[in-house]
Amino acid sequence: MWSKYGHGARVAALTTIGTIIALPFVIFWLGPNMPPGKSTNVGDSQVFDNTVLLIVMTPFTVFILVYVLYAVFVFRADVNEPLRDGAHIRGHMPSQIAWLAITTVTVIFLAIFGSAELLSSGAGGGQGPHPIAKEKNALPIQVIGQQWEFTYRYPTYGGVETAQLVLPVDQPIAFHVTSLDAIHSFWAYELGVKADANPGVDNVAYVTVKKTRSFQIRCAELCGLWHGYMFDTGQVVSSSQFTSWIHQQQKLYAGSMKYLPPYATSYTPDPTFRAG
């Protein structure tokens, strides 16, 4: 029965079967376990996007694997067999139509899907100096990169600056990321947040964390001698714990408050007496 079908039909059939087998694995296991995890709303969106992209690429991946294996086994020549060319597909109309149709549909789908995601408050629209989708009632927290440490200002609480990042759970957060010197990048991997810290730029990233946890913070932009040491651990705590903590910080850093400049979206540090 198998021999009455051409190579193309066989490869197509095997690809379809392989895709049907692989898709449940991709949809229910691989996709949901993709980074950065689902502990935040943006992380959730990124997992969804990654899952959709995996689903789209599954038939293509299966096709490539099937084709390679099919060619290895079916088109294998005996050692003593003379070398001969395979069947040409140039001018083969069904192949050309299938190729154009599949790639066109895929590209158009990705364009529409990607644009929709960028416009939503999910994986892209809520980030950048001019975010398209703004989160209402977000708690602003300024992330200040400097060689080589991140510090954090809380404008809602008198602009107090701290060396630790603590977030309240289930509260939309608006990170305002900037730098005082070189280019840094604020990367809270487990939260799905990564925003460049550029001098003079207010880079916004929104996130809502859904459960209390700790998370790693790293600089993701090579920024000098101690770039590799520019990491920290942040905490997501309950609302009452956050209130208690921020009031404690206001007392602890009262000494530096009188010297801090008024809260601004970015700063141009003045004391650069020795700057060349």
Place this chain on the structure above:
Amino acid sequence: MSRGTKLLGVVIGVAAIAALIAAYVVFLTHGPTPYRPAANGTTVNLKLQTVAAVGPKLSPNENWVSYLVDENGTWKRSTVWTLPANATVHVTVLNYDGQSGLRNPFLAQARGIVGRQFTLNGKAMSSINPDEASHTFAIPDFNVIVPIHGIADDAKNQCEFAPCDPSMAHDTITFTFRTGKKGHYRWQCFVPCAAGFVYGFGGPMQTIGYMDGFINVV
């Protein structure tokens, strides 16, 4: 030439190249010998000096700003130190350098040190005017930062090159911190104090042995 001779030549050649590569790697990765101050139980005294120019005796980069450490009565340009774990470290900094100013005023307040206060010329303080900062001594992993006040521009008898004499104009800063658990920790200055470099953050700020170093807690 016989096959055996050729083979021997190849082996010797490969071995010679491998030895050269190994020597190069060892040379590259060989850091400075850490200074290990004498400990009295779990108490250590660390005496430091900060200078505007390290001078030709201590560095080929004679105009670079630097920390120095008092190693048994001799000032050395060493910024890698070995300290005991869970120890109390009493630090004295003699600062002979002028005022550069902090880019972030937040760092003008001390944190992570015992009693949250340091002394500046004998006076207990928790912060200084950030514009008057000369340097900081900071170990971010211990959440330790202490601003180092700079001498005034018009101070008399300023030190030109290190090592500087205590009779010259300087500020004395003392503080105490605890080392915590064993590990390899960096320390650094946060003041853009590298004269002549972009944003004051090049040269000695990007080179271990001047304004940056490691603390090996053992």
